[in-house]
Structure formats: structure tokens, C-alpha cells
Amino acid sequence: MIGPKMIAEREKRFADALVTDGLRMTHQRLEIIREIAGAEDHPDADEVLRRVRTRVPTLSQDTVYRALAVLVEHGLIARITTPRATRFDPDRSPHQHFICDSCGRLEDVGVDMVKVPESPWVVPGVGEVRTVYVQLCGTCMGCRS
Amino acid sequence: MIGPKMIAEREKRFADALVTDGLRMTHQRLEIIREIAGAEDHPDADEVLRRVRTRVPTLSQDTVYRALAVLVEHGLIARITTPRATRFDPDRSPHQHFICDSCGRLEDVGVDMVKVPESPWVVPGVGEVRTVYVQLCGTCMGCRS
């Protein structure tokens, strides 16, 4: 759960970061930012499109895909690639995801389960790790019964 | 690095598991199993198709997709969903993946980096975790220079 104050702060932070990097803040981008910044359910691109279209009916698919890609490239949101869909997460604080193999349900879990070292660090001979994505896969409560 | 003896053991184990579950061991499936069991580079479905077609020229896309799905469903290989592609890993022993954000390169790393508890375990109110996928994302040595 995240408060409206935090969401507003996020929106501003996302928009500021893009403008600082010389990108234009269009009406469409701002609305997409507002949608993804406040989303608690890790929507996919199509879901973002559907939601923002209620406010911006002419919004095109491509604009949503590009806006989300820009946000990901600037490290403002995370792209979560699951076997079912590619979803987006506005929360970049340390947490992990539980994914149900049978229904695709995705839920946040705390960092208590899997211990991840502080980023960034270097794996000798491989590269520099900036972000660690942990997916806990199994069966959710609903599908168990 | 994995020896030819281990690979042969894997092929047999994969084939036996499917036959035990009542599936038929066709020529096509066996060749796909042989290909993925010995793959050290986490190929995607299309790559598996291309490789097996050198031996089985009439092999269809669909057959490869179905065979890989069957192997995943039986827990014999892992489906790795990355931002660039869906890849497959015949190694189900505890290890993790480094993925380069800039070139897509995927490499195995040991379990030293991120500590994962023994599966399965239950996350209260969420579900039962069977498998943990850890992706270490950053920049590989090649892209750093």
C-alpha cells in the first residue's frame, strides 16, 4: 500500500527526470506517467493503454510502448518479464515478486526471503551487476485449494 | 562446462521421464531433447529449431514449441524469460543468471552471489514457492569497454 502523497512525489520525480534529460513532457507521456506511477498491480503495456485511454481516447499503442521503454531506460520503472506477460513496476525499492505458475498472479513480497547484496557489485570475468530481479515461482493460495 | 557423460545421462533422464508419464518418444522429440540437453548457451525456441533442422529438415516450429513446453511442464528444463527473448536452460541445479542490459548476453554464475533458501517453502498469505529465479542484470565485460 502506498499513499497519494508518495504517488504524487513519484509522478513529479519521473517527469522531472525525463525533462532533465532533454525529453519533452507531452500530455500523453504525463498521463502514462501518472498511470504507471500509481499502479499497484504491475500492469502490462496493454493494460496501461486501456486505462489511460479512458482519459486520452486517441492514445496509440506505440506511444505507450515507447513511453514505458523510456521510463525503463531511465531506470525509473522496472520491466518484469514473466512467462505469461511483460509487466511494469513503478516501485524500485528492494522487494521481490511471487509468481503463480498456474494462474500467472503476481504479488510483491518483502526482502526477507532471499538475501541480495547491495548493488552495484562486480562478478569477476562476467560483468557489473546493477539490479537483481528475484522471482519466487510456485502456486498461489487460490490455486492451491 | 559439462561432460558428454553428464549430457548422455540428461538425455536419458529427460526421455525416461516423458515416457514414464505416458508420452511417446518420437524421433523429433528425441532430437529436440538431445539438442537442449547438451546446450550450454541457453538457446531460444527458434535457435533450437535451427539446430535440430540440420538433422531433421522437416521439423516444424510448432513441434519445437510443444516439445519445449512439455519439458518445462515436467520440470526437466527451465524457461528463462528475459527482456530480449525467452530462452531455455537444461541445468536445473542451483545457479543464477547474469544478463547484460545492453547486449542481452546471458551467462551462468554460481550461487555465491544471492542466498536462496531450500525449496519448497510457504510464504504466508501468498503461496508455496517451488522455484526461485535470480537474474543479475547489469553490463557485461564486453559492453563495459
Next chain:
DNA sequence: CCATCAGTTCGGTAAAATTCCTAATTAAGA
């Protein structure tokens, strides 16, 4: 060893997800 038949394959088609293209529009700086 043969007949049977459910499971499997092929080839084509379809669906879904993502990207590309071009003309028209618009945000931002001068």
C-alpha cells in the same frame, strides 16, 4: 507380427505482442 488408435507431426493459418513508418502535430527555446 499385425491391426488399431490415441498421441503426434506437418504446413498453413491465426493470434498476440511489439516495432516501424510517414505525415501531421506540438513542446520548448530564441
Next chain:
DNA sequence: TCTTAATTAGGAATTTTACCGAACTGATGG
């Protein structure tokens, strides 16, 4: 306000993955 480069809409193309019907085949029982 004017200028211009970035951005958008809409359609079309591409890519990945799944579906379908007809033909085929591995395994089982006789």
C-alpha cells in the same frame, strides 16, 4: 510569436507463439 526538432496517431509490418485439420506413427493387445 516563430522555429524546429521531438513526438504522436494510425496503419502496417514483424516477431513470437499458439491453433487446426489431415496425415502419420509409436505403443499396446490380440
